[in-house]
Structures are given as C-alpha cells and as structure tokens.
Amino acid sequence: MEENMSLGFRKSMAAMFGLVLVLALALSACGDEEKPTIIFSDLNWDSAQTQTAIAELIVSEGYGYPTEKIFGGTIPLMQALVNGDTNVTMEIWLPNQLAAYNEASEAGQITRVGNSLEDNWQSAFIIPQYTADANPGLQKVADIRDHMDLFVTPISNGKAQLLNCVPGWECEGHNIDQVKAHGLDDVIEIINPGSGEALAAEILAAFEKKEDVLFYYWGPTTLTHRIQTELGGLKVLEEPPYSEECWNTTKLCGYSISEVVIVVRNELLESAPDLVEMFEKWDFNAGNQLAAEAYMGESGADFPEVAKWFILNTEEWKSWVTADAAKKVIEAASAE
Known part of the structure; x- marks a missing residue:
C-alpha cells in the first residue's frame, strides 16, 4: 500500500515537473515572440x-x-x-x-x-585650396561667374560643372535651389555623379591630378580628412550665413551646421x-x-x-x- 502510494506520488510529481517545464518553455518562446x-x-x-x-x-x-x-x-x-x-x-x-x-x-x-x-558641415560650393590660392578673386559663390572657365568640362555644356549631391538625398534639391537663388543657372551646369561612392571618387581624382573642381560635400569624413591632411586642403566659398527664414524662403544662404x-x-x-x-x-x-x-x-x-x-x-x-x-x-x- 505504501509502496503504491509512493509510486503514485512520484508519478504525480514527475507529471507536475513536466508541466512546469512545458509552461516554462512556452513562456520563454512567447517572450521571444513578443520582441x-x-x-x-x-x-x-x-x-x-x-x-x-x-x-x-x-x-x-x-x-x-x-x-x-x-x-x-x-x-x-x-x-x-x-x-x-x-x-x-x-x-x-x-x-x-x-x-x-x-x-x-x-x-x-x-x-x-x-x-x-x-x-557636420556641408556646402554646395567647395573648391580645392590650390584653386583658391591661384585665383585670389574667387572667394565667394558670386565669384564663380567670373571664374566659370576654371570648371568647364566636356560634359558641362560650356558652363562650370558642379558635382552635386546624390539622387534621392535631400541635399540634391537644396543645391539646385541654391544655384537658382544665387542667379547662377546660366553659369553652372549641375552634374549628378549617381552615388556617394562616385561623388567621392570624382572629387579625389581631381585633387590627385591637381585639377580645378567645384563640388558639394560634407565633413568630417575620411575623404575631407585626407584632402585636408594630404592633398592641400579645400575652401568653402563664402555665401550669406544660414538663417531659418532664409532656408525656408529664398535659399540664398549657406547650410547650417x-x-x-x-x-x-x-x-x-x-x-x-x-x-x-x-x-x-x-x-x-x-x-x-x-x-x-x-x-x-x-x-x-x-x-x-x-x-x-x-x-x-x-x-x-x-x-x-x-x-x-x-x-x-x-x-x-x-x-x-
């Protein structure tokens, strides 16, 4: 009799532990699914x-x-x-x-x-420092008009080529608006490089060849760090400072930080x-x-x-x- 009760007790306990284990596993699985x-x-x-x-x-x-x-x-x-x-x-x-x-x-x-x-800083109007040094009259965005020939390329339709921001990035449209705001539509041909990698590659190639180039970019990045430390530096052309009113209306101002x-x-x-x-x-x-x-x-x-x-x-x-x-x-x- 006692042996049967003991056996029954052990079976009950085993069943209980099994149930607890199943519940624990179920709760664990539910916890994972909840994430x-x-x-x-x-x-x-x-x-x-x-x-x-x-x-x-x-x-x-x-x-x-x-x-x-x-x-x-x-x-x-x-x-x-x-x-x-x-x-x-x-x-x-x-x-x-x-x-x-x-x-x-x-x-x-x-x-x-x-x-x-x-x-981060960014600008639609950046040139190499060596270009600025060789052309002291090129300090402001408005000065591009008198120095357009520096940036003409075979694909820029006789205008200054501006390597623009990448398609699908907000800055692409902002830069187009800035060119219009500065009244430089007849001077600047906006060229889209297609990707961030292509934009960086074109800029780097120009610096390595000491070519004049006008471009959009931002920093700090590995590219701008290399330009500043190994390739003579860059110059952001001057334009009116950012204000929220300007940015939301005329766009005749630079980017904010x-x-x-x-x-x-x-x-x-x-x-x-x-x-x-x-x-x-x-x-x-x-x-x-x-x-x-x-x-x-x-x-x-x-x-x-x-x-x-x-x-x-x-x-x-x-x-x-x-x-x-x-x-x-x-x-x-x-x-x-």
Missing part, C-alpha cells in the same frame, strides 16, 4: 551604413531582437520611417530633412532618441524600451567615425565586417549598452 522585428533604414552612404551595421549587430546579438534593413536614399527612407516600413533611422540630417521630420514628429509618428554623428540624430517610430518607445535607452547613450563621434571608415578603406571590408572590427577594437560603445549585452556582442563578433 518586435527592428527594421533599420539602411541609408546609402558610408557613415550611415557603418552605424546601421554596428547597431544591427548590437540589437540582434546583444539584445536578442530580430532585425532587418531596407536600403535607400534619404527621401524614400524618411517616407518609409513615417509609413512604418522601417522603425529606426541612425542618421536624420537637420536641417536637410527638417520639414519632413517636423511634420512626422508633430503627428506623433516618430521621436528623436539620441545623437548620431558629431555636428548639421545636427545628425537617431530617430525611431513611436511604437518602439513601449515595445523596445531597452533599445531606446541604448540609442539615448549612442555617440558615434568623429573619432569613432573616422577610425571605422579608415579601417574599411584600408582593409576593403564590407559594413558587417567593419561592425565586428569596431566592436572588437574600440571601447566607447560599451558605455551605450548593458554589461550582459556587451558580453554577448563581443562573443558573437569574435565567433563569426
């Missing part, structure tokens, strides 16, 4: 793709979220963020995207959660608060940016490989994440 898929806006220039790759590695390996990304330019990916097709953008440039950003923010669709790059920020869909504030906390601490400063881009240039590594290198060879990112997440990310970067 939303984080869809990054994979913007088509080096610093943005580098940051996206680093963030994706941290989010997936350190915090256990499934991730995806959608590749494209600023205009379509801003719309994707507003529509909810993506939910994290690592670089929103202000004031370039200020109108779209303000509209979506005021509508309660998106929220700025952290700083991305350090403040750009604020570059991380923006997320508002749903993530509740569904992924641990990621929001991480992005609030994010700081991809100029030192981090130039180190990562220099490694990519020297090694030929793709963006996921640059992300692993960054994790294993820098320390600052550890202050953005939890200790547990840091451990998991380092293990993942080391193993792959």
Whole structure:
C-alpha cells in the first residue's frame, strides 16, 4: 500500500515537473515572440551604413531582437520611417530633412532618441585650396561667374560643372535651389555623379591630378580628412550665413551646421524600451567615425565586417549598452 502510494506520488510529481517545464518553455518562446522585428533604414552612404551595421549587430546579438534593413536614399527612407516600413533611422540630417521630420514628429509618428554623428558641415560650393590660392578673386559663390572657365568640362555644356549631391538625398534639391537663388543657372551646369561612392571618387581624382573642381560635400569624413591632411586642403566659398527664414524662403544662404540624430517610430518607445535607452547613450563621434571608415578603406571590408572590427577594437560603445549585452556582442563578433 505504501509502496503504491509512493509510486503514485512520484508519478504525480514527475507529471507536475513536466508541466512546469512545458509552461516554462512556452513562456520563454512567447517572450521571444513578443520582441518586435527592428527594421533599420539602411541609408546609402558610408557613415550611415557603418552605424546601421554596428547597431544591427548590437540589437540582434546583444539584445536578442530580430532585425532587418531596407536600403535607400534619404527621401524614400524618411517616407518609409513615417509609413512604418522601417522603425529606426541612425542618421536624420537637420536641417536637410527638417520639414519632413517636423511634420512626422508633430503627428506623433516618430521621436528623436539620441545623437548620431558629431555636428557636420556641408556646402554646395567647395573648391580645392590650390584653386583658391591661384585665383585670389574667387572667394565667394558670386565669384564663380567670373571664374566659370576654371570648371568647364566636356560634359558641362560650356558652363562650370558642379558635382552635386546624390539622387534621392535631400541635399540634391537644396543645391539646385541654391544655384537658382544665387542667379547662377546660366553659369553652372549641375552634374549628378549617381552615388556617394562616385561623388567621392570624382572629387579625389581631381585633387590627385591637381585639377580645378567645384563640388558639394560634407565633413568630417575620411575623404575631407585626407584632402585636408594630404592633398592641400579645400575652401568653402563664402555665401550669406544660414538663417531659418532664409532656408525656408529664398535659399540664398549657406547650410547650417548639421545636427545628425537617431530617430525611431513611436511604437518602439513601449515595445523596445531597452533599445531606446541604448540609442539615448549612442555617440558615434568623429573619432569613432573616422577610425571605422579608415579601417574599411584600408582593409576593403564590407559594413558587417567593419561592425565586428569596431566592436572588437574600440571601447566607447560599451558605455551605450548593458554589461550582459556587451558580453554577448563581443562573443558573437569574435565567433563569426
């Protein structure tokens, strides 16, 4: 009798433990399923793709979220963020995207959660310093009219060629507006290089050959750092300073210093608060940016490989994440 009761008790306990185990596994699985898929806006220039790759590695390996990304330019990916097709953008440039950003923010669709790059400069009217030195009368944007012949090329229709911002980036339209605002439509032929890589390549080739070139660019970047330290420097032609009124009306002024920020869909504030906390601490400063881009240039590594290198060879990112997440990310970067 006692033996039968003991046997029955053991069977009951085994069944209970089995039930507890099944429930625990079920709850664990539910917990995993509750984490939303984080869809990054994979913007088509080096610093943005580098940051996206680093963030994706941290989010997936350190915090256990499934991730995806959608590749494209600023205009379509801003719309994707507003529509909810993506939910994290690592670089929103202000004031370039200020109108779209303000509209979506005021509508309660998106929220700025952290700083991305350090403040960046940009200009539609840059020339080599050696060109400025050889032509002391070329100091302002208006002076291009009297020095147009310096920048004429076989494809510029007898006008000064301006290498413009890339199609799909907000700055493309802004630069066209600035040329018109300065009354230089009859002097400047806007040439579109097709991609960020092509733009950088054309600029670098001109500097290496000591050719005169008029171009749009921004900094700090690996290219501008190399130009300043190895290729004689650059000169940003003078124009009236930025004001919000000018930018929103005539465009007869330069860019402001750009604020570059991380923006997320508002749903993530509740569904992924641990990621929001991480992005609030994010700081991809100029030192981090130039180190990562220099490694990519020297090694030929793709963006996921640059992300692993960054994790294993820098320390600052550890202050953005939890200790547990840091451990998991380092293990993942080391193993792959």
